[in-house]
Amino acid sequence: MSYEMIALLMFSSMMLMLLTGQRVFGAIGFVAVVAALLLWGDRGGYDLGFAAAIKLMKWYPLLTLPMFIFMGYILSESRIADDLYKMFHVWMGGLSGGLAIGTIGLMVLISAMNGLSVAGMAIGATIALPELLKRGYDKRMVTGVIQAGSSLGILVPPSVVLVLYAMIARQPVGQLWLAGVLPGLMMAAMFIIYIAIRCKITPSLGPVLPKEERDVGWPEKIRLLGAGLLPLVIFFSMMVPFVKGWTSLVESSAIGAMAAFVAAVLKGRMTRKVFETSVRNTLGISCMFMWIILAALAFGAVFDGLGAVKAIESLFTEKMGLSPIMILILMQLSFIVMGTFLDDTAMLVIVAPLYVPLVGALGFDLIWYGVLYTITCQIAYMTPPFGYNLFLMRAMAPPEITIHDIYRSIIPFVLVMTFALAVVMIFPQVALWLPDYVYGK
Template sequence: MEYETIAILMFSTMLLMMLTGQRVFGAIGFVAVVAALSLWGTGGQQMGISAVMKLMKWNAMLTLPMFVFMGYVMSETRLAEDLYRMFHVWMGPVPGGLAIGTVLLMVLISAMNGLSVAGMAIGCTIALPELARRRYDKLMISGVIQAGSSLGILIPPSVVLVLYAMIARQPVGQLWLAGIGPGLMMAAIFVAYIWIRCRLNPSLGPALSAEESAAIPRAEKIRLLRAGLLPVGIFAVMMVPFVNGWASLTEASVIGVVVTVLAAVAKGRFTREVFEVSTRSTLAITCMFMLIIMAALSFGAVFDGLGAGRAIERLFVEDMGLGPWTILIMMQLSFLIMGMFLDDTAMLVIVAPIYVSLAGALGFDLIWYGILYTITCQIAYLTPPFGYNLFLMRAMAPKDYSLADIYRSVLPFVGLMVLSLVILMIFPDIALWLPNAIYTK
């Protein structure tokens, strides 16, 4: 059997297993093990062992449980709730101010957790009731929460970028720094859109009246400002040593956890229950990602051995005569199509053995390409019919939010994300300037 046929058979088998509801790591790992043993006999078992050892030696993986634990402590101790109250008081008088505050809240939560599900949970439990009480448009509420929470996989410490770093063999620190510029750019585009829409149509996001704003004492505003800025301070204490080279990425993540726990203790909110819930949730997420990474590394090793990546490159470049940018655009379009049916992890693992090596062979920077991939994942999170955030929103939102409403609400934000993707493709330095500047220093 030719190697190209084997590669197609591996892909089709893996997709079929995923369609039957198998776990991502189970489907990927099973296909990788069976293919390795079938092609190379008992020697093929070394591929899986090598993947495990490579993962165990990768120090950056230690940051994953640290940042996830920090995010859960932040959520369970309601530190994020203080932050939203601050935005409510200070941004309320602006047209669409609470929706803008929700996006800013998501940016800061993303800087603490790295998972979109954390933003969704906080948005639906804290922001949604307040936005509804202030008579915000239902579609605006749904769209803002879903789009804002998707920033969690782009703004560091992004867990998705950790997975990409392992598969693409790129430094996690550089990828995280590369995500800051595009993440803030996308958040700014969201804020501008909300402000313009609500200024043109005030019924979409009514501003806090002058009477209500004046009724809040100045002392209360200052108190909320101090409480709300606590998460910002935690992020600064964590990142400043890393950016200045005083601490490694792993050490910075430990600093972040220690400072977060101390802040929760100081406020009297760090209970046994908080510790237990945060620890269990962190363990579950960390184990899931480690299993996925091991399966993906094994799958990629088989593909490298088959030479499938080089065969695809030869097909596009030599046989079809396509230019690098045409191939890149085709790759991104395929991501968008797959995102309608698969989650971000499955997409990366399925195509990483081909796309990452192909992007590198075409001369594209793999740090920049990782950010492009992550933005495409954000779009996939919001793309019907099977967008991850769409179903999370349906599960967490009140019953009067129909699935049709949720689908309609994300369409403007999907368009804004595509715009952000195009801007980043035209101006790569938006992503590359910061990591180049920090690591050159």
């Protein structure tokens, strides 16, 4: 059997196991180790998994993962995120669509606190959704805003997904995070511009709040501004030393986790329950990601040994005659298709052994491609019929919001995100300027 057929058999076996409901790390790791045992015998097969585990344990930047997850859960469980929304409520309620615009701002700050889209979705659905519906906002506008805003969590640093990509692609986490800053803020600005224009044309979609709800006096406004901007202060307290070169990435993540903990203590919200819930969730998610990275490293090692990447490159460039940019577009389309039934982590782990080396072989920048992959995942999250965010929203939304409403709500936001993806593809410096500036100094 040729190496190409072995690679195809491995890939199809892994997909079959995933379709039967097996855990992602179990399916991928099992196929990798069994293939290694059959190809290289007992010693080679056992060494493969062991080498992957050692590589994972020696990867120092991985320490950032539990730090940032812990920071996000502390800020979420201590209800500091509630203060954010109260601030937007008072300061932006006078604009048509102001609360929807404020919700996008809330999602950007939640992303800077947590790095997971699920956290943004949960906070948006529990805090923003009831308030927006109660004040007469259009239900389709509201659900679209929350889904689109929550997707920023995997692009705006500290993105947990980009940490996973960094490990698999062997790229610096710090450069990837900086590469996600401008595209993430650009996309958030595009969402805000769309909401503002749409609500200006049709004011009934986002009515202005009554003056009595907004007229709370300047002392209260200033107090809410200070409370709402606290997460932003925490974010800058860890990112500025890192960007200036005063601290390493791991040290900055520790600063962020400690700053969030101290903020919760000073506000009198650090209870035993909050601390215990935050620690338990941090350990659970961190361990899940470590198992997935371990399985991905083992699977990628087998693919490297088989030379599958070179075979696929030859198929696309020599036999099919496709240009590098056409191959890149096909990759992005495949992510969108897979995103209808897989989450971002599963997509990356499944195709990274093929795509990441192929992207490098085609001459593209792997930092830039990490941003493209993440934006494409955001689009895939909201693509019917089985987009990840669609079902999360349906599970959290009230009964009056139907699945049909949710599907229709995301159409304009998906178009905006597709435009943002095209901008980053055509102008790579949108993603690469900031890491080049910081690391080139």
